[in-house]
Amino acid sequence: MNDRATCHSLLDAVERYFDLMFDSEVSRFDQVFAPSAQLHGLRDGNLRLLSALEYKNALASGPSPKSKNAPRQQEILLVDFASPTQAVVKVRVRIDALLYLDYLAYHRINGAWLITAKSFHVEHRYEVSKS
Template identity: 65%
Template sequence: MTEGPTLAPLLEAVDRYFTLMYDNDVSQFDRVFAPTAQLHGIRDAELRILPVRDYRTLLVSTPSPESKDAPRLQEVLLIDVVSPAQALVKVRVRIDVLQYVDYLAYHRINDTWLITAKSFHIERRYEPTGT
């Protein structure tokens, strides 16, 4: 299901996610993540589970990739629109020295596409650049 009226707002939501991952501007956080969202992924050989409020706190306390002039990499790898209210988007995004492949579960809540679950995988680790 990829009708224009459903796909365009979803792509805008994905773009908001990419922007948040680069600038850490948490004033936009509630336009990206649902308040009940959870993040899951393997990091340092352990399953990491983060409630969205903890992820928001992490973003606030971490210098943004933008502030470090880190390269920006973002691409949409797959979009699966299940219905006008549910979709799965697979993306690749670089956040500072880590490159992730994320599965983002979206639901349309109050006419806005929001991430309700994020499953992340660290695909590549770049060497930090000295400035």
């Protein structure tokens, strides 16, 4: 159903997501998330809901994993196309001391793949050394 160019453009969008999670460069946020995106996940037993703007502000408010020399870990676990303009991507990504399992809903909007919904799960917490 999907041609090679469509697949590659989605994978490029996932790479932009990984880059944003590592360097927190919010000037590129709108190239990753749709303005209407919502994020849901359980953290410490509580459901967290964030709008795209709230998440952008959260990324901008603290040091990035890159600036803290945190390890970079990322992998794509699943890509599932519903159509040439809609897909779900399951990824594992480490953000500083937390390893997340994310389900990212993508829509191709004006030719660009953007995340319209993110469901996250904290899979593992790493001990952070105090050096």
